[in-house]
Amino acid sequence: xxxxxxxxxxxxxxxxxxxxxxxxxxxxxxxxxxxxxxxxxxxxxxxxxxxxxxxxxxxxxxxxxxxxxxxxxxxxxxxxxxxxxxxxxxxxxxxxxxxxxxxxxxxxxxxxxxxxxxxxxxxxxxxxxxxxxxxxxxxxxxxxxxxxxxxxxxxxxxxxxxxxxxxxxxxxxxxxxxxxxxxxxxxxxxxxxxxxxxxxxxxxxxxxxxxxxxxxxxxxxx
Ligand SMILES: C[S@@+](CC[C@H](N)C(=O)[O-])C[C@H]1O[C@@H](n2cnc3c(N)ncnc32)[C@H](O)[C@@H]1O
Numbered sequence: 001x002x003x004x005x006x007x008x009x010x011x012x013x014x015x016x017x018x019x020x021x022x023x024x025x026x027x028x029x030x031x032x033x034x035x036x037x038x039x040x041x042x043x044x045x046x047x048x049x050x051x052x053x054x055x056x057x058x059x060x061x062x063x064x065x066x067x068x069x070x071x072x073x074x075x076x077x078x079x080x081x082x083x084x085x086x087x088x089x090x091x092x093x094x095x096x097x098x099x100x101x102x103x104x105x106x107x108x109x110x111x112x113x114x115x116x117x118x119x120x121x122x123x124x125x126x127x128x129x130x131x132x133x134x135x136x137x138x139x140x141x142x143x144x145x146x147x148x149x150x151x152x153x154x155x156x157x158x159x160x161x162x163x164x165x166x167x168x169x170x171x172x173x174x175x176x177x178x179x180x181x182x183x184x185x186x187x188x189x190x191x192x193x194x195x196x197x198x199x200x201x202x203x204x205x206x207x208x209x210x211x212x213x214x215x216x217x218x219x220x221x222x
Contacts, residue, residue: 025050026048026049026050026051026058027048027049027050027058027059028048029045029046029047029048030044030045030046030059038064039060039061039064039068040059040060040061040064041059041060041061044058044059044060044061045059051119052118052119052120053065053123062122062123065123066122066123069100069123072100073100073101073102074099074100074101074102074214074215074218074219075102075165075166076101076102076165076166076167076168076169076211076214077101077102077103077104077105077144077167077168077169078092078095078096078101078103078104078105078168078169078171078207078211079104079105079106079107079135079146079168079169079170079171080092080104080105080106080107080170080171080172080173080203080207081107081108081132081170081171081172081173081178081179081182082106082107082108082109082112082173083108083109083173083176083179084173084174084175085109085111085112085113086112086173086174086203087113087115087116087174088116088173088174088202088203088204088207089106089112089113089116090112090113090114090115090116090117090118090121091116091117091204091207092104092116092171092203092204092207093114093116093117093120093121093124093126094116094117094118094120095204095207095208095211096124096207096211097120097121097123097124098120098208098211099208099211099212099214099215100219101124101211102125103124103125103126103127104124104125104126104127105126105127105128105129105135105138105168106126106127106128106129107128107129107131107132107134107135107170107182108130108131110128110130116204132179132181132182132185135185136185139168139185142168143166144166144167144168145164145166145167145168145187146167146168146170146185146186146187147163147167147168147169147170147186147187147188147189147190148170148172148178148182148183148186148188148189148190149169149170149171149172149178149189149190149191149192149206149207149210150171150172150177150178150183150189150190150191151191151192151194151199151200152177152178152183152189152191154189155189155190155191156188156189156190156191157190157191157192157193158190158191158192158209158210158213159193159213161188161190163190163213163214163217165218167214169207169210169211169214170182170185170186171203171206171207171210172203173203174202174203177200190210192206192209192210
């Protein structure tokens with residue numbers, strides 16, 4: 001009944017051929033009798049569950065999934081500067097969901113492009129701070145060290161750094177990278193090692209690597 005992780009295809013992708021079989025996403029209606037479990041959503045049980053969720057959450061109500069995630073979120077936060085509507089933010093949110101970050105902080109403009117999030121923002125806490133000062137105030141209150149993630153001169157390699165368990169990882173934008181004001185509030189700036197000719201990887205890719213650096217220290221299986 002349960003299948004591997006399946007991803008919703010974009011809504012309007014034309015099929016290559018009319019005879020090509022359609023790839024089934026998710027699971028169909030649950031056979032009756034239905035399990036007696038208040039976490040399950042009768043509408044999904046009746047109609048099937050085509051959402052992009054892991055198998056263990058099939059047929060669960062959204063609030064039940066969020067509550068379950070809340071019970072085991074990791075104590076690292078992710079923050080990203082948003083002064084120019086960076087298209088990466090949606091993917092940063094998706095990565096934060098995948099690696100179970102406590103929260104995502106969007107600093108600057110409130111609006112961000114949700115496309116890359118692939119609906120994962122429904123299960124992820126996202127908080128907005130209008131200014132870096134407001135974000136810094138929040139981090140101070142929460143007693144979280146802010147660690148900048150950027151390959152700036154003087155940055156320390158993230159794989160060689162003693163990443164604290166409780167921390168906020170702050171990412172810059174495509175183009176400018178971490179702003180000077182952002183750098184000033186960071187206890188350290190950490191770089192992902194690169195070896196090719198490009199100056200940088202994109203912010204969303206960098207967020208996945210940095211979060212995985214946290215995961216391999218504190219949440220990897222023994
Ligand atoms: C496209 S980069 C731009 C800035 C970059 N400093 C440059 O020289 O071009 C945008 C963001 O992605 C992240 N990033 C990209 N490559 C990185 C790397 N090698 N190490 C750490 N962060 C990186 C940082 O958060 C950075 O602010």
